[in-house]
Amino acid sequence: MIERRITVVGAGLAGALFATLLARKGWAVDVYEKRGDPRLKGYEGGRSINLALAERGRHALRLAGADPAVMSQAVMMRGRMVHFEDGRTALQRYGQDDSEVIWSVHRGELNIALLDIAERAGVRIHFHRTLSGVDFDARVATVVDERDGGSHRFEFQSLVGADGAGSALREAMSSERDLGERSEFLDHAYKELEIPPSPGGGFRMEANALHIWPRGRYMCIALPNDECTFTVTLFLPKEDVPGPGGTPRGPSFASVRDGRGARALFEREFADASALIPELERDFDANPTGILGTLYLDRWHLGDRAVLLGDAAHAMVPFHGQGMNCAFEDCVALAERMDATADRAEAFSAYQAERLPNARAIQAMALENYLEMRDRVDDDDYLLQRELEHRLAARHPDRFMPRYSMVSFHRFPYAMAFERGKRQRELLVELTRGHASIDTLDWDVVDATVLAHLPPLPDEGWREDA
Numbered sequence: 226m227i228e229r230r231i232t233v234v235g236a237g238l239a240g241a242l243f244a245t246l247l248a249r250k251g252w253a254v255d256v257y258e259k260r261g262d263p264r265l266k267g268y269e270g271g272r273s274i275n276l277a278l279a280e281r282g283r284h285a286l287r288l289a290g291a292d293p294a295v296m297s298q299a300v301m302m303r304g305r306m307v308h309f310e311d312g313r314t315a316l317q318r319y320g321q322d323d324s325e326v327i328w329s330v331h332r333g334e335l336n337i338a339l340l341d342i343a344e345r346a347g348v349r350i351h352f353h354r355t356l357s358g359v360d361f362d363a364r365v366a367t368v369v370d371e372r373d374g375g376s377h378r379f380e381f382q383s384l385v386g387a388d389g390a391g392s393a394l395r396e397a398m399s400s401e402r403d404l405g406e407r408s409e410f411l412d413h414a415y416k417e418l419e420i421p422p423s424p425g426g427g428f429r430m431e432a433n434a435l436h437i438w439p440r441g442r443y444m445c446i447a448l449p450n451d452e453c454t455f456t457v458t459l460f461l462p463k464e465d466v467p468g469p470g471g472t473p474r475g476p477s478f479a480s481v482r483d484g485r486g487a488r489a490l491f492e493r494e495f496a497d498a499s500a501l502i503p504e505l506e507r508d509f510d511a512n513p514t515g516i517l518g519t520l521y522l523d524r525w526h527l528g529d530r531a532v533l534l535g536d537a538a539h540a541m542v543p544f545h546g547q548g549m550n551c552a553f554e555d556c557v558a559l560a561e562r563m564d565a566t567a568d569r570a571e572a573f574s575a576y577q578a579e580r581l582p583n584a585r586a587i588q589a590m591a592l593e594n595y596l597e598m599r600d601r602v603d604d605d606d607y608l609l610q611r612e613l614e615h616r617l618a619a620r621h622p623d624r625f626m627p628r629y630s631m632v633s634f635h636r637f638p639y640a641m642a643f644e645r646g647k648r649q650r651e652l653l654v655e656l657t658r659g660h661a662s663i664d665t666l667d668w669d670v671v672d673a674t675v676l677a678h679l680p681p682l683p684d685e686g687w688r689e690d691a
């Protein structure tokens with residue numbers, strides 16, 4: 226019988242979690258990471274957008290024994306706190322009550338917690354090792370030591386690529402076989418800023434919410450951190466968008482070039498946020514401008530030699546808060562498949578068949594949520610449909626569940642949530658057409674429509690726990 230040994234490329238969130246899941250099942254796991262140990266040098270990640278942890282992500286953390294450590298640093302978010310242009314604010318709850326919430330976690334703190342847990346499970350992590358080449362036929366990989374430039378070779382049985390959207394392993398696999406890779410980038414980019422704690426050490430805004438300033442073609446969001454700060458993210462078009470007469474339709478990173486321009490923008494469009502960001506100019510000038518895109522692959526593995534998971538296989542825009550949750554779900558699925566059979570090619574193929582359609586679905590939903598967050602959360606029709614959505618969820622809990630709930634508070638497959646969500650949205654549009662309030666609806670007609678068009682929700686135990 227083949228020795229249960231695996232080599233992981235990348236010790237980020239997905240790599241550390243996947244390694245832990247297999248180590249806890251008795252596998253020998255080595256992880257190679259190009260960065261230094263963040264526990265010694267501080268976090269050196271790329272994107273530092275705060276992450277939204279949802280139920281499917283927490284399920285994976287529970288299986289790895291990591292949930293208590295992670296949740297000790299998480300901040301509850303009950304819903305979106307919408308900051309309207311006229312200065313009003315309104316909380317749009319994600320779910321029915323505090324049992325249906327998501328959690329804000331800091332990427333760096335989460336990575337450190339997962340590395341600690343991985344090493345306690347017996348995972349061997351090799352830092353400062355950048356993958357530079359792979360001989361898939363000989364099953365030998367080469368890494369370069371980032372400290373002295375020295376080259377090291379090691380043998381492997383199978384490689385798992387958890388090294389992010391710029392995956393070196395994916396590049397090596399692509400030289401062996403066309404993976405059907407393509408990327409689509411948004412015409413928007415982002416810049417991160419920070420709201421510090423109040424002089425007394427507390428939060429300067431409502432702590433248990435994701436704050437959002439929707440302004441049509443652009444927006445600003447803020448997520449809470451456990452040290453009572455908020456990570457603020459400004460999303461703008463990369464270039465000016467011409468309007469009538471050639472006048473730009475709004476701000477862009479082409480017109481807002483420096484901290485001084487950013488302060489003027491905030492004073493004009495996000496005045497209540499501007500007052501809370503004393504170092505706005507410095508943050509804007511010092512922090513990089515991030516890009517936003519979606520990575521699609523048609524193939525995630527090379528026989529039994531290599532397989533990809535997380536962003537290395539399906540990077541997505543962050544607007545549904547599911548990138549990490551989806552990656553963690555990949556980890557669980559791949560670990561289950563590998564532990565169930567000694568045939569690695571069969572395990573990798575079954576994993577791809579299960580996860581690729583679900584990845585495509587959440588990628589599509591993330592793009593849809595991007596439009597919803599910046600342009601619809603303050604729209605009257607949207608608010609009316611959302612009110613009906615919550616009413617129907619209460620009247621028909623066995624048939625009608627908001628798509629957001631299916632995605633964030635449950636573990637229904639993303640593909641199922643995507644398709645069922647389409648049907649439900651059509652019903653909401655149809656039932657609210659011509660109405661300004663749900664109080665004028667004929668509830669007999671509404672109930673009959675739901676019963677006629679939505680079958681009962683399936684049993685949520687769609688896949689047994691590992």
